[in-house]
Amino acid sequence: RSLNADAGAWEVENQTCWCSLSMASHLCKEPCVEEGFLSFSTLPYAELDYCDVSVCDEGWFHSEDEEYCVKNIQFDKYECEIKIQAMDDVATEIDLSMYGYDYARHTTSVGWVSWPPEASGDSFLSFEADDGVTSVKECAAKCQAATLGSSTMPPMGAWDVLYQACFCSFVNLNDLCMEPCVEEEYIEFAIVPFSTFDYCEQSVCDEDWYHSEEYCVKQVNFDKDACDAKINALASLSSPTTPTTPKSGEKFYIEPSAMATTKFSSPDAKNEGLLNFSVENGEERVSFVRFNLSSIPESSVVDSATLYLHLVRSIPDSESETVFNVSVHSLPQSSEDWSTGSVSYNEPLELEGESLVESFEVVLLDDGSAEKNMFAVGVTSAIDLSQNAITFKLSTDSDVRLDFAGSQWNGGDETPWLRVAVSETSYSQRLRT
DSSP states (O other): OOOOOSEEEEETTTTEEEEEOSOGGGOOBOSSOOOOEEEEESSOGGGOOBOSSOTTSTTSTTTTOHIIIIIISOOOHHHHHHHHHHHHHHHHHOOOGGGTOOEEEEEOSSOOEEOOGGGOSSOEEEEOGGGTOOSHHHHHHHHHHOEETTEESOSEEEEETTTTEEEEEOSOGGGOEEOSSOOOOEEEEESSOGGGOOBOSSOTTSTTOSOOHIIIIIISOOOHHHHHHHHHHHHHHOOOOOOSSOOTTEEEEEOOSEEEEEETTSTTOOBOOSSEEEEETTTTEEEEEEEEOTTSOTTEEEEEEEEEEEEEEEEESSSSOSEEEEEEEEOTTTTOOOOTTOOOSSSOOOOTTOEEEEEEEEEOOGGGOSOOEEEEEEOGGGOOTTSSEEEEEEEOOSSEEEEEEOTTGGGGTTOOEEEEEEEEOOHHHHHHO
16 A cells, blocks of 8 residues: 655665655654664755754664664763754854855765766865854855956855864866765755755776875775765666656756847947856947746746846946946847847847836946846746747946956856746646736
């Protein structure tokens, strides 16, 4: 018969399946005892709190199993209580949105965010107490203000709980993945959900990777064969498909399918928006960016949509203004299939009937520096899922040239992107439509 369980798990070592018949509201995450499970649930794991006690604590179902808790696990009640208290402290300060990082989590095992060896290089900064960083909040603030070359505010960072150290990662989001085998404890924060990342195809302790023998052999006791088996098991579970029914609160992160800037003084030029796409003084420079919406089920209800833009340069025509207004319009033929490099002032997109979606203010960058500012522009009203795409037009009437990062600026790290949060259409809503 069907169990209709809200959660279950596959035990990797013993090759055993477990189905939990507890109510979803009663589920919690084990705080102290480490086991190798591939868990699945009807609830996002971010919604589950840590349990107040361990499975090996007094009065719990493993507490009298001396073979398991004492000999196998070597359970230490005092250390466990300290860890639970630390988790409680983290829970009260895990909101790091004030620093620009909307997503944060506490990882105590595998699954922390890493990246393949070819994407590492000099792509992160680290800070400790000597740098004035002694907490996860100070770490997030440090990352928000961090710079590496022409890049600022890395897309993610982490606070190492054991070593009380802060890491700010400038690695391209597309190159990030989750460590499959080595266990560490981090408080991580990012500008995108952690569900965005897949597991890495190799461990940080695998061959040709950067961690030392002292760490991988002596501290971690890395077992390559066991790790490879785990990676294969994880790969067998991942079968990405386009969802037909969205989950409540599900978010889609979409990069542009086409970009263009038209220029009045060079009417035949077809700027492809590779390094930047720009706006300037009315029709002098106008930019367009197109996003494909086909990955979002048409039955979804759009809860919110946000267009993210990174300002990388500002060139004023006079010194009288330091704050400028940028307008974002949606085009009536938003789903029209146009491509990068196909648009110029003399070969424009159809603009008749364009609609103002939102406008935002831009402050002049100091001395035209390469420092970027990220702007989050609300565009919910423009999203129509019956159309397969949306095209936005950016313009300004101010005497200034504003350059936003294009698809290849800084290796594509600051490309514009669209975040759409959706929920499932209810049955009554479907009837009304």
